[in-house]
Amino acid sequence: MFSQLLRKGRQVTASRGATRELRGVLLELTDPRARLSRTELKGTVFSCLGELLWYLSGSNSLDFIKYYIQRYELESGDEKTVHGGYGPRLFNNRGIDQLRNTVALLIDRPSTRRAVIQLFNAEDINEPHKEVPCTCTLQFMIRAGHLHCFTCMRSNDAYFGLPHDIFAFTMLQELIARELSMKLGTYQHAVGSLHLYTDQADEAASYLEEGWQSSISMPEMPLGDPWPAVETVLKAEVAIRNGATINVSTLGLDPYWEDIVRLLQVLQLFKMQKYREIAKTARVMSSRIYETYIRSKQSRPIEVQKKLPFSTET
16 A cells, blocks of 8 residues: 555645545455554554544543544644544434444344444534544445445545554454354455655655565454453553553453453553563463564663654554
């Protein structure tokens, strides 16, 4: 994708700066669990996870999300909330819980084409806002025992935004698939304007030249209804973000979800500059696929990480 943008992207000057743009792009993941990438300089699991939990909490609080992604401070009009935050739109869009409705519809009519969640609303362009959703809709379809997801984006920042979007939406796809006892199908991501900001072009080129990229699959979520575990993780997230120390083994979670909570602890320890404690947490992780991300938090002081051009994480 970066190669195509750098070679074929057309120059367009948008409200946030000059870009290279491709229009009408369709991306596909045949394995939605391959939602992580890891390279020497660009790895975003902590900020991706924080943004996902922000959505699942139903919140649009700026304090919540800026703990994980400080750039959101630029997106808030009143310095307390983010207008385009997806959480309220998923769970309380004009008083409607779109996620519950979607799941209920898929249970009642498995072949339905109406299982659509709308994130971009008419009100978003009725008056000026600093930030409005880039995502228009999420559509879920059951075909041959597999749950497929089709996302429609009006706009996507390829360098910073896209990795977060794919992580969050494929996780949501897997959560719904587990609730429905369905296998995970493909993930498709359609974008009206896929763009790379000109001031990120050198970074994208360096990323391509780095020569060490790998696409890796996260472990499968445990079978059964995932939402009780999600609720436990969300409660743990609040506690950790507010400085509490948690004994993860007492939460009653499957090892898959314990690892998610421990990743939150790793970020907390990194922010507190307790690098040796990070190593202790790493040793009790159930899955080894997170080692690269955890190791990056052990090896770079926080002052250095803030200066890295690829970093979107605090």
